[in-house]
Amino acid sequence: MGQLALSGVKKRFNKFEVIHGIDLDIRDGEFVVFVGPSGCGKSTLLRMICGLEEITEGECTIDGQRVNDLPPVKRGIAMVFQSYALYPHMSVFENIAFPLRVERLPEAEIKDRVMRAARVLQLESRLQQKPGNLSGGQRQRVAIGRAIVREPSIFLFDEPLSNLDAALRAEMRIELTALHQKLKATMIYVTHDQVEAMTMADRIVVLDGGSISQVGAPLELYHKPDNLFVAGFIGNPRMNFIPGTCTAVGPEGATVSLVTGGTITVPVAAPLGLEGTQITLGIRPEHLTQAAGDLSIDVVPTVVERLGVNTVAYAELEGVGTVSALLPGASAVAPETPATLSFVAADCHLFDADGTALPR
Numbered sequence: 284m285g286q287l288a289l290s291g292v293k294k295r296f297n298k299f300e301v302i303h304g305i306d307l308d309i310r311d312g313e314f315v316v317f318v319g320p321s322g323c324g325k326s327t328l329l330r331m332i333c334g335l336e337e338i339t340e341g342e343c344t345i346d347g348q349r350v351n352d353l354p355p356v357k358r359g360i361a362m363v364f365q366s367y368a369l370y371p372h373m374s375v376f377e378n379i380a381f382p383l384r385v386e387r388l389p390e391a392e393i394k395d396r397v398m399r400a401a402r403v404l405q406l407e408s409r410l411q412q413k414p415g416n417l418s419g420g421q422r423q424r425v426a427i428g429r430a431i432v433r434e435p436s437i438f439l440f441d442e443p444l445s446n447l448d449a450a451l452r453a454e455m456r457i458e459l460t461a462l463h464q465k466l467k468a469t470m471i472y473v474t475h476d477q478v479e480a481m482t483m484a485d486r487i488v489v490l491d492g493g494s495i496s497q498v499g500a501p502l503e504l505y506h507k508p509d510n511l512f513v514a515g516f517i518g519n520p521r522m523n524f525i526p527g528t529c530t531a532v533g534p535e536g537a538t539v540s541l542v543t544g545g546t547i548t549v550p551v552a553a554p555l556g557l558e559g560t561q562i563t564l565g566i567r568p569e570h571l572t573q574a575a576g577d578l579s580i581d582v583v584p585t586v587v588e589r590l591g592v593n594t595v596a597y598a599e600l601e602g603v604g605t606v607s608a609l610l611p612g613a614s615a616v617a618p619e620t621p622a623t624l625s626f627v628a629a630d631c632h633l634f635d636a637d638g639t640a641l642p643r
């Protein structure tokens with residue numbers, strides 16, 4: 284079992300509150316990713332779950348049992364850190380066996396558990412080597428092996444891939460997803476990398492300033508962000524935000540007059556009081572195209588990135604800042620050459636003056 288619940292969890296450091304009352308239920312076997320910018324409280328939350336940090340207020344339960352006052356080793360949790368913290372003088376086998384030796388388990392059981400972990404992680408041929416002879420990815424696997432042998436019901440990962448180069452990160456993402464499928468254990472993973480969150484999570488928890496901004500499946504957050512923060516954080520290149528004013532509200536939705544010129548009626552459920560207020564229109568880069576649409580904006584791209592399958596064009600617009608368009612690889616768009624980008628109303632997101640998304 285590995286069901287975890289946080290209820291009203293707060294953290295204060297010397298009266299300064301950094302976590303503001305988190306409520307979250309994590310199902311047994313779920314892969315949950317905590318994501319958010321630096322300082323939003325991801326690590327603090329993880330450290331409270333595993334017992335390295337005291338919970339100031341609220342409750343953490345694992346399989347229904349309150350664990351606030353249990354020491355880390357009694358919680359059935361294993362944590363994998365960013366720095367692998369391997370012992371350089373010990374073999375891979377001994378590094379993985381280390382927590383079991385601390386527990387003074389019988390030698391036969393230690394061997395059995397280490398071999399099983401090594402098989403899952405494809406480290407069998409490396410067991411007699413020293414960490415210094417391994418690649419970064421293999422070292423990270425040894426650190427994960429050390430967590431696996433404890434047979435925890437919950438794994439916590441604190442930015443485990445951030446020391447690896449881009450290619451290895453991509454490889455390890457796939458390995459971790461496969462590991463989750465094999466072990467079927469609950470995994471809670473902290474990262475500030477939204478690509479890791481999107482590719483690995485069953486559910487993503489987006490944190491902003493010590494509070495939950497939104498919780499949902501990756502594509503749910505992508506297609507239906509609740510607010511400007513989530514809309515801007517999930518997706519790369521980032522969603523474009525164009526300021527405007529709501530000029531009318533009707534059964535077809537809200538009509539918005541944009542600072543870039545023109546008006547568009549977006550099919551959202553808009554409250555009557557919206558008329559006359561400031562609105563932000565959100566449009567993803569892949570929804571800005573060179574085909575005909577409901578509304579167009581004229582741009583002069585400053586930078587054009589040719590990625591092969593896609594081309595990304597960046598332009599500066601007055602009152603907006605940088606906008607980006609994700610165009611087909613063969614697009615003829617060029618720097619310093621005027622272009623027209625169009626979009627359709629159905630692809631637009633609207634956010635009210637508080638940054639809250641208007642429901643569709």
Ligand code: ATP
Binds near residue numbers: 301323327328
């Ligand atoms: P990063 O991605 O940079 O690691 P994070 O989202 O994990 O950031 P935390 O490390 O959890 O953020 O920090 C959350 C807030 O708590 C920050 O404002 C940080 O300065 C503060 N904080 C963390 N640990 C302590 C501490 N021991 N004493 C005082 N403040 C702390």
